[in-house]
Amino acid sequence: MEDRASAQAEPPERRADAAFATGTVAIMAGSGAARGSGTSQPIGFWNLALVEMWERFSYYGLQAVLAYYLIYSIADGGLALEPTIAVSIVGAYGGCLYLAQLLGAWLADRVAPARQLVLTGAVVITCGHLALALLPGIAGVATGLSCIAIGTGLLKTNITSIIGILFGGWSRGARDAGFSYFYLSINLGAIFGPLATGWLQSSAGFHWAFGAAAVGMTIALVQYVVRMRGLPAETAIVPNPIHRAGLLAALGWGALGAAVLGALVALRVVRADNLSVVVGAVIAIAAAAYFTVMLRSQHLSRAERTRVRGYLPVWLAETCYYGFYLQLFTTVPLIVSTRVDLDLGAWSFPEGWFAVIGTVALVLVIPLVAGAWKERWIGRLPPIQKFALGFGSIGVAYLLLISIAFTPGRTVSPWLIVVALVIAGVSEVFVGPIGFSVVTRIAPERFATQLVALKILTLGAGSTLSALFATLYTRLPELWFFALIGGGAVCSAAILLVAARPLLRALGAGLTSTASR
Helix, strand or coil: CHHHHHHHCCCHHHHHHHHHHHHHHHHHCCCCCCCCCCCCCCCCHHHHHHHHHHHHHHHHHHHHHHHHHHHCCHHHCCCCCCHHHHHHHHHHHHHHHHHHHHHHHHHHHHCCCHHHHHHHHHHHHHHHHHHHHHCCHHHHHHHHHHHHHHHHHHHHHHHHHHHHHHCCCCCHHHHHHHHHHHHHHHHHHHHHHHHHHHHHHHHCCHHHHHHHHHHHHHHHHHHHHHHHHHCCHHHHCCCCCCCHHHHHHHHHHHHHHHHHHHHHHHCCCCCHHHHHHHHHHHHHHHHHHHHHHHHHCCCCCHHHHHHHHHHHHHHHHHHHHHHHHHHHHCHHHHHHHHHECCEECCEECCHHHHHHHHHHHHHHHHHHHHHHCCCCHHHHCCHHHHHHHHHHHHHHHHHHHHHHHHCCCCCECHHHHHHHHHHHHHHHHHCHHHHHHHHHHHCCHHHHHHHHHHHHHHHHHHHHHHHHHHHHHHHCCHHHHHHHHHHHHHHHHHHHHHHHHHHHHHHCCCCCCCCCC
């Protein structure tokens, strides 16, 4: 229960971080040397936890103001991009970031030790934030976001892998306590990052906000360099090193892929306005490949194959949910920038602060869901019904925004957006952690890590889908848009309720009380 309560306290992207860590611990628990089981943490833990805090500070600090930077006028310090181009860039950025984490995991397994990849990733991320802070125009955006996506892919999977090594041989209770601290560091960075950059952006300008993110990442980098030598020897080992011919082949395929991408860009097949569609297609192909490999594997029993096949519609449902949820970074900035009156007397509500409202609401409601309510009807619901509750809640949040259509000009109250974001933030507790709980219980032993990776990939797919929804916002009347999105989420909830029993049968026995145990 402690694992689940801790996980539920995290918004979707942060719970992805936790999933990598939890999966790694499960894999490595029997292999690491015991380093104690008391209340103190293993050597190197606080170094990594604080690096994670500053990295999340930088990442979420950037996410909070990125869309505004792309769409605001040049006079207001932005780039004045078309809204469809801006949301396409934001959606593609989120999708690429999660694809890059798959690359980071492969590199750590075959090419370079985890501790070195964390260092390399931190350097690349820092360079990305500095590029955004110092380079003007679209060149800074392209350079900065590319570096941050690649660097995060190198750092995220491997910093959690190292923490898994640190806790090898520890008791479950000690690991639970340690990961609670780790999750706390993630939440602190994710909350204070948008608060800092949102205030700086509204008071001093976008590049000061990007500079704050760069400072946070620089602190993480310096701290890691100073103390990385104290990490266990296992973190300097490549577990399954690739042979020279295999490495050359991988480099060749990578070069070919880069050349094809360059040609598609030159031919304008891949453009800024369809970038999220392209990234979404790549994610769909990657997911299809993952499912195909697992389902065709001779190492799966008939029951395991049935469960993996049953998970496919759950994966699609979670992708759709995150498409609705992650409009926080696409559609919501479009609404705020054109329709919301941010002036509250002598004080102006910072745009970037809207990105943190759902997180705060989620953290506040968790004690009820994980504690007082866990034995009530909500806690006893099977996982598919909890998914339906999440869809229904976020549908209500968007239906609430229908009232915007009857408010002229830029006169919408920021408190209406706050209420909608609170409802949307709370809805996530019924989807993200439940998805992780289902995956860890039905995953075949041989493909446990791959299925967790697939679950995390729903975030990348959802990010690209959120960009498509935001594009609809620019093309439909507001009344129709909110009715379509809100109604679509509510209808999805109804479909899940109807399909709950066959889905549970496909996933296998033992899931009827997944979240209440």
